[in-house]
Amino acid sequence: MKDSDQAIGKVLSGLRDAEVPAGMERRILETVQNHASAHSRWDWLTAAQYRIVGRPMAYAAALTGIVALVLAIPVIHQRRYAPVQSAKAIPSAPLPPAPSATVAENSKPQRPATISRTLRKLKPKSLELVDAQESLAMREMNAPSRPAPSLPLTEQEKLLVRFVRTSTPEQLAANDPAKWAAHDAQEQAEFDRFFGLFTKERAAKKHPAKEKPVEEAMNKF
């Protein structure tokens, strides 16, 4: 009986004297604080849920208003800040007349090209920042750019275009200014050579007596 009591007392004293692990309080506090921080995120949601359950009609109306407001904001925003497309083209300075030397190079007919700039979609947040003056500047900046139409062709240009379109490649290749210049020079030389001999012979035939007294007078001196 004594042994049994001793054994029971030893077990109970062993349970009683159990030592607390070192750092247990710190670990418990850390765990509880982590749990509290994770729990507090859902706290206001839970509170809101309880309130909504308590007054369903009032919160349903408020929710409907919020949804309507959210849907209306983009429409209002779009109307206010949408860039206005002007029907008029921006007047641009007339192009200077093309110099005659470059006519040959620009012999190809020019097509009136319209450069249309794609409108950049601006973020709503950046649109909110601009005021009325800036929005006007933005509209002008984003307006489509149309250059002035090209000038009509001159008569020389029309002749060149016609020549280019109707001539054969051999004719086009022969249309070299250097070759034409050499050809003209050669013809001029032949002309001068032929007509120069002819004029000397005719002059010698017409005035043979006039030349002799002159030569005699010269010899006298």
Added chain:
Amino acid sequence: MVSFEGYSLALGAMESARSEVDLAALVETYSALLFRVAHSVLRSRAEAEDVVQDAFVRVLEHRRSLPEVRDMRVWLIRIAWNLALDRRRRIRPEQLDEVFAGTLAASSVPADKALDEAQRIGAVLHEMERLPKAERHVLLLSAIEELGTAEMAHVLGRSESAVRALLFRARTRLRERLEKGEVRR
């Protein structure tokens, strides 16, 4: 006793700071007691510490009802007690009892007698587990010095006289069974 008026983890900085201070005071004041309560049931230090952590987490979750708590000490002990009982159902207590008996024997007797002592302590623990539930609970709670009969009665939901009677019957029954066991050997 720490004052728990206004104890809540509200969103306000002041209130949250105050609740953290109160929680730290709670842990500092009651963690050792709760650890011994849990250890009496589980006989494992690691498991008992987990139970204490869970108990304070429960306190945090029920912080709204804290002002209604009349006796914080008994309330916390009851939480830890129920959590420990629940945990003991989920683990294998035989292994924990063997480890506890070996540790207790090694600390009290020389090494050559430690094996016999561990067997004796193991037999006591085994017979304690075979006791009726109410008697076992009273016996385990009586091992904690800080707890008086009134607090044990509050924790177990019984009257003080019932607790005394249960404690007497538990000791008597346990002694008889241990003596019968020794006779059989």
